[in-house]
Amino acid sequence: MGWRWARPESARERRERMNPTMSPAQLRCGRLFRRDSGRSCMVAFDRTLLAGPVDHARDALGVCAAITAAGPDAVLLSPGLLKQNAALFACREAPAAVVRIDYPCVGDFTLAGEEHQRLLATPEEAQALGADAVVMCLISGYADPSREADNLARVAQTARRCEALGLPLIVEAVVWGEREGGRLDPERIARVARIAAELGADLVKAQFTGEVADMRLLAESCPVPVLILGGAAMGDDAALARFTDQAFEGGARGVIFGRNAWQRDDPERGIRELVAQVHGVGCEGHGG
Numbered sequence: 001m002g003w004r005w006a007r008p009e010s011a012r013e014r015r016e017r018m019n020p021t022m023s024p025a026q027l028r029c030g031r032l033f034r035r036d037s038g039r040s041c042m043v044a045f046d047r048t049l050l051a052g053p054v055d056h057a058r059d060a061l062g063v064c065a066a067i068t069a070a071g072p073d074a075v076l077l078s079p080g081l082l083k084q085n086a087a088l089f090a091c092r093e094a095p096a097a098v099v100r101i102d103y104p105c106v107g108d109f110t111l112a113g114e115e116h117q118r119l120l121a122t123p124e125e126a127q128a129l130g131a132d133a134v135v136m137c138l139i140s141g142y143a144d145p146s147r148e149a150d151n152l153a154r155v156a157q158t159a160r161r162c163e164a165l166g167l168p169l170i171v172e173a174v175v176w177g178e179r180e181g182g183r184l185d186p187e188r189i190a191r192v193a194r195i196a197a198e199l200g201a202d203l204v205k206a207q208f209t210g211e212v213a214d215m216r217l218l219a220e221s222c223p224v225p226v227l228i229l230g231g232a233a234m235g236d237d238a239a240l241a242r243f244t245d246q247a248f249e250g251g252a253r254g255v256i257f258g259r260n261a262w263q264r265d266d267p268e269r270g271i272r273e274l275v276a277q278v279h280g281v282g283c284e285g286h287g288g
């Protein structure tokens with residue numbers, strides 16, 4: 001039974017798949033995407049790094065086990081949680097391990113009102129923990145512009161180190177600084193995503209406004225695949241499914257959802273449903 005595509009392959013996807021000059025980081029990036037759908041379904045369980053044991057996340061190990069059992073393509077987590085849960089990632093069927101290597105203090109996470117970002121691990125250290133890719137933020141709009149300049153430089157330096165290792169770098173490019181009034185301004189979202197790609201991100205994690213046209217602007221103006229973030233739990237699976245579908249209609253290549261994936265009574269079931277939706281299981285022509 002050969003592979004069949006859930007939808008027609010775009011020229012860009014075909015180019016990416018057939019690219020004979022693919023770099024090692026691109027090769028490893030490709031492993032985060034399913035060939036049949038061309039998409040990636042990642043679950044982010046890194047919020048507790050920033051916010052502590054929030055609702056439905058008290059049992060760190062239990063939630064990690066439920067997430068990995070549900071079969072997403074990758075799980076984003078802190079260096080500590082990967083270290084403590086390495087066994088969950090140690091088989092062929094396991095999701096890829098994506099490690100957050102920064103501590104972004106902006107928006108809800110500011111400590112004493114001060115915005116900053118610190119690195120938690122180098123790409124080499126993350127790789128030594130078993131990371132298949134790393135994530136860090138690029139934040140637009142710090143109250144202190146020098147913090148923004150430092151963040152830009154840190155992303156660029158990290159991108160160069162990741163290239164040397166062949167390790168994919170996912171940049172979470174967001175408009176979350178105090179100086180930016182509009183977190184959901186589509187032009188600003190597209191701008192910071194483009195800058196992340198120009199600095200060397202292999203994939204961009206970005207905020208979706210909910211409007212297909214905004215997603216189109218974001219996806220078309222970003223030269224690397226864009227995955228959307230989830231934000232606060234909607235508590236409404238039909239609304240979440242619509243949000244996700246609209247992002248795909250606008251050109252998103254995947255999701256990295258946190259609370260919308262695991263902040264629920266049965267995270268394993270919820271994530272299984274999300275995985276099925278992202279990959280179009282049940283769609284005509286899926287799976288061969």
Ligand SMILES: O=C(CO)COP(=O)(O)O
Nearest residue numbers: 044047230231257258259
């Ligand atoms: O907090 C996150 C940072 O990766 C992602 O999780 P949420 O989707 O819950 O916002």
